[in-house]
Amino acid sequence: MGARDDEEAERFVAQQRWPDGARCPKCDSRNVAVRKRRPDRRWPQWRCRDCRRDFTAITGTKWAGSRRCALEIAAVVESVDQQVDQSAEGSSITAGLPASERKVMAALRRRPLGATSAKLAELAAVSPSQTRRALRRLEQRGWTERRNRAINDGHVLAPVSLWALTYGSECISALRYLPQQPAPMPPLPAPDAVPPEFWHLFWSGTSGPELRISEDALRIAGSTIGSNDLSAEAWALATLPLHALQTLEQIRGYQKGDAASLVACEIERRTTARA
């Protein structure tokens, strides 16, 4: 992959360590949250919600405490990976397997009970038509099979085709030599700043680049909600903390009209979603 910068290298190391998403190295829990990035820390941190421990992608590995930067560590991790991938048995089975089939196989591995071809296309990041072609070719090899199921979509039982791996011996050998499909990382905490495209709305007082959502939420709300910039309004309603919207609702000028009903709707949505 050849990471271009430290952040990409950090993501790569984390994906290699936890292909299905981060786990606590202490208690093995998956109930973990990304912590806000601290400038004095060299690696992004997670916190385990079960044992309250903080950890990084290198905690508990031989790299912990190393002075090497993320790019160097990623380069070593990657070269070890390639040695495994290029071993004789693996390369004979997976030789000539097109990239789309490799990606679809990796996606199938993440859905042991089967998935629709549309879902697999999404997981594999391959186009739907390429995914269908890849599934049929893998079926010819005997590595995948199609099962017809009826699923309840809320109103009626709808028939669907679910694809799954056969887990035959050749299929399993191939799987061992396929790269792990990187799992999507948990979303990073939203930055505390106002996006530059909305700075023009703050033409008096603290300027746009200096505003912080954590400290100036009410002022940001007042300048975006009810402004003529509909995207700024939508961003503010989706992003600003609930208390800022609730305070805004009490302010004169936000008790009636379009802006007031947008604010009321969003407060309603968030408070009912939470209950």
Ligand SMILES: [Zn+2]
């Ligand atoms: Zn834990």
